[in-house]
Amino acid sequence: MSEFLQHAPSHRAVRVWIRHLVMYRTWFLAEWAGTLTEHALYLLAFGYGLGRFVPDMGGMPYAQFIGPGLVVSIAMWASSYEATYGAYSRMRIQHTYEGMLSAPLTVGDVVVGDLLWCASRSLIGAVLMLIVLAAFGLVGSFWAVAVLPVVFIEGFMFAGLGLIATAVAPSYAFFNFHYSLVVMPMFFFAGTFFPLEGLPDWMQTVSQAMPLTHAVVLSRGLIVHGHAPDAAWHFFMLSAFTLAFLAVACGLVGRRMLD
Amino acid sequence: MSELEFEVDGRGLAKSFGALKAVDGVDLRIRRGECYGILGPNGAGKTTTIKMLCGAAVPDAGTLRVIGIDAVAEGRRAREQMGIVPQESTLDSELTVYENLWVYAGYFGFSRRESRPRIEELLQFFQLREKWDSQIKTLSGGMKRRLLIARALIHRPRLLILDEPTTGLDPQARHLVWNRLRELRRQGLSILLTTHYMEEAAQLCDRIGVMDGGKFLVEGPPLALVRERVGEEVFEFRGVEAEPVLRVLDGLPFEPERMGDTLYLYCKSGAAVMDRLLDSGRRNFLRRPATLEDLFLRLTGRELRE
Ligand SMILES: Nc1ncnc2c1ncn2[C@@H]1O[C@H](COP(=O)(O)OP(=O)(O)O)[C@@H](O)[C@H]1O
């Protein structure tokens, strides 16, 4: 308990976020050009290429079906990268965390500031992707903007998960596990590319346990129809995962940073 | 003395890593305005001691107050009062000098505008004013170290803590750092530093503690310690038999020590020894004042540490 209080975050976490923002402007453009192109390609290749051979899915054209899923998966990738490769460099290579902890910041400030930053990057990605969807006429309601707070929480959540991996990673190579065992399965099986209904029971169970699934349902509902089914439940699940990952990440980063 | 008369008041501090006792029951008291040096070979436990003060390591035992604040339970509040200069640079290498400083000032709650005059002042003081817009990776080692010290002073702390502030610097850069630290001490800042450079300790410190194996071996003002533990003068003989030399000096007050091919004689006053040696026709020796290095090597042994 006293350890938890020692790590407790405060408003100073915002200062950590500011530091990451100042750092970011140096490589903003090059990076987003890459990620966005990649996801626009998914939309073109699957939505329109494959979509020509796929009947309507979930009651809508295939491109419209996968578009909202791509919004939340771009968010997942963006914050995961930042919380793994980015945070590893800050934690282990550049001694950034160490510098912050020599000021009156706690482990909680450093972690929350980092996760806020990862979530911000999710948000930037999602906004760009939403613009792409709108350009293709795939946004059905003004209430699509309500997906942005969902994306922010989702980004914060995946950043927490990524930071857990970072805190236990002995080297960059460890992240191969994180991506092939955690991120990729969610990318494919959280309902972005095909409906989960009708899958074998065990696969449905696994899918429901995946955090991304809840973000996909909310995103598709909001972007296509302006409202989502069982929104409160999915929102609750996202929040629960978020708090759990945050608590574990704080504990593990604390153990890593403090002797 | 009351507790508050000590800027740092650590008692019975201990920290183990597995079976290794890195710090093994250390008392550390630093008075206001004092410059205190922890002197010790590699692995002595200096950095671990510093880390406990900074909240980066949790002591296994002991109590630790910094400016009257319990530094273990209230690390954040204690760090508001301390400036911390780590052994390795923690500057943001992609950012400029100015960005590094205002971002760090933000960690103390200062806005960019509030911190600007202080940044001007500090960069002037550390002769870095013209590096305002330079990226960190373009700075020399000496400039980075000065910037690291400047950054630690951004919030006008009462206590400055430096872990090996000049390790790896060339002599010019080192003297500049010493010069600035002396000026800071003159302005009333309390300073705690660790070093394994004897000259650094002798030049800067009012008091030193010699640490080895996680314990303080002796503590006191550097010159007084040397006088008391080593003597005033040292005679060095290289590549000679010890026996004949000692026989010539029989009855005089000195302490001999043999290390490798060298014989050292430590004594309070060298005059009598000198006369006796010259009388016996010996010329191949060196007579010099005792230094902190002699004290250090006598206490920690002359074998190699890595
Ligand atoms: N995090 C750690 N884990 C294990 N051993 C450590 C750790 N930090 C320091 N040590 C060990 O503790 C001893 C003291 O280290 P340190 O305080 O860094 O010494 P110094 O700064 O005097 O060179 C050394 O033997 C070092 O290897």
Ligand SMILES: [Mg+2]
């Ligand atoms: Mg050290």
